Amino acid sequence: MTETWSSRGISTRRWTPLADLRDTSLWRGDVIRLPHHPEIGPDSRPVDLLIYELWGYDQKLGLMITKGYKAGMPLFYAPKESQGEGKLSLETSWLHANWNKWFVYNYELDENENPVPMPMTGTLVRRNSRPAPRLNV
Template identity: 55%
Template sequence: MAQTWARSTWKTTRRVLAEIPDQSLWRGDVIRFVHDPSLGPGSPPAEFMLFETWGYDDVLGLLKLKGYKAGLPFLYFPKESQGSGKLSLETSWLLKNWDKWFVYSYHTDENEKLIALPLEGTLIALPLEGTLIKRRSKPAPRLKI
């Protein structure tokens, strides 16, 4: 039988990522970027949720919560991003590797409008400042199916 948790434990807290340098993030926690990586600067904030990749060797990924690409995986984190002996995303790893994992490439068209097309060698990191973490009051249990 699958474990469940009471609705009352779904109390969330919002924290600025830079202010929690040594914590574990769990599946179901949400990372809110200052702008949407696929739409570029000036777009509204975008929220991505941590999820477990079932059928793979205990890997966490991020998927978009709203918009055209909602429900699609955005990226899969490497094993070194996890805590020792637990399936979590460590904020210390996230802060250290931010400029390598959260990058995009944009250029302007003839009307000076930003468009998101990959340009070789022109990767820009998403702003870390203002990135929020929305999390549960306690980690989600490991579910067995």
């Protein structure tokens, strides 16, 4: 199932459930939409996370909040093992395998004092980009 929306009636962006993307590479410029904010909880509105490249660091990606009070702030920096072999991408297979570790509620702890994982259900991905070229700088 793909959800679509229209921007100014000109272009259509496609949102795909993360659960449907098993072995896909996500690139800088792609957006992950969580069904609610990890710091506010299930009563909040959806939050978009932009995948971006950290300049000045050796091939590292991060996820940045795009709207609201925390806009422009990173949610986290993705570890090297989240990337595809020989490419600067965020792999959906890594997201599926490590979701409960990296996507957690920051305000709620379980009985062992560990953050409670967010459900992956309702998480969408919008592909905005193509593979990033290798630049010789």
